[in-house]
Amino acid sequence: MVIQLKQSNKLESKLYNKILSFSRNKLFYTTLNLEDSFQNRIYLIFLHTSFIFIKSGISDKKTQNTEFNQRLFDFIFTKIDDNMREIGYGDTIVNKNMKFLIKNFYNILLNCENYNKKNFDDKNLFLNKYLATNCNKNNNNNKDLVGYFDKYQTFCLDLTRDKVLKGELNFNNMNI
Numbered sequence: 226m227v228i229q230l231k232q233s234n235k236l237e238s239k240l241y242n243k244i245l246s247f248s249r250n251k252l253f254y255t256t257l258n259l260e261d262s263f264q265n266r267i268y269l270i271f272l273h274t275s276f277i278f279i280k281s282g283i284s285d286k287k288t289q290n291t292e293f294n295q296r297l298f299d300f301i302f303t304k305i306d307d308n309m310r311e312i313g314y315g316d317t318i319v320n321k322n323m324k325f326l327i328k329n330f331y332n333i334l335l336n337c338e339n340y341n342k343k344n345f346d347d348k349n350l351f352l353n354k355y356l357a358t359n360c361n362k363n364n365n366n367n368k369d370l371v372g373y374f375d376k377y378q379t380f381c382l383d384l385t386r387d388k389v390l391k392g393e394l395n396f397n398n399m400n401i
């Protein structure tokens with residue numbers, strides 16, 4: 226049981242690290258002009274994770290996927306909690322922020338479920354709701370950011386269950 230738990234923790238860690246590398250891609254902070262902030266990075270993690278959760282929910286309703294998604298969810302939020310504490314936030318602030326972040330994660334997940342049915346303006350509005358830009362906050366015409374997540378969503382829908390579980394997310398289409 227302990228060996229199986231360690232192995233599963235490795236799978237979540239590998240997938241989390243891959244998602245984390247997506248959210249830290251310089252493309253977001255240079256070409257797409259997003260603000261390089263703790264909050265933006267968290268929301269980028271949520272966006273990338275949501276499309277993966279949606280894929281695993283669509284492809285297979287087995288208990289194994291549900292358990293993996295729950296472990297990944299727990300792992301991500303444990304990492305965020307740890308990072309907030311490392312930054313120096315106290316228990317009260319961390320607990321308040323975690324409730325807020327969990328609520329926002331579910332809102333993002335719900336919006337991502339219908340992402341492909343949205344038109345450009347709705348996608349842009351959705352992304353701008355969570356991601357702050359360096360320039361004018363009313364930047365309502367960010368076709369490159371919408372284009373990135375259009376491509377990422379398509380990439381996720383083509384993933385196999387095994388690739389997700391192994392953290393083999395080779396999304397190389399980082400250029401817009």
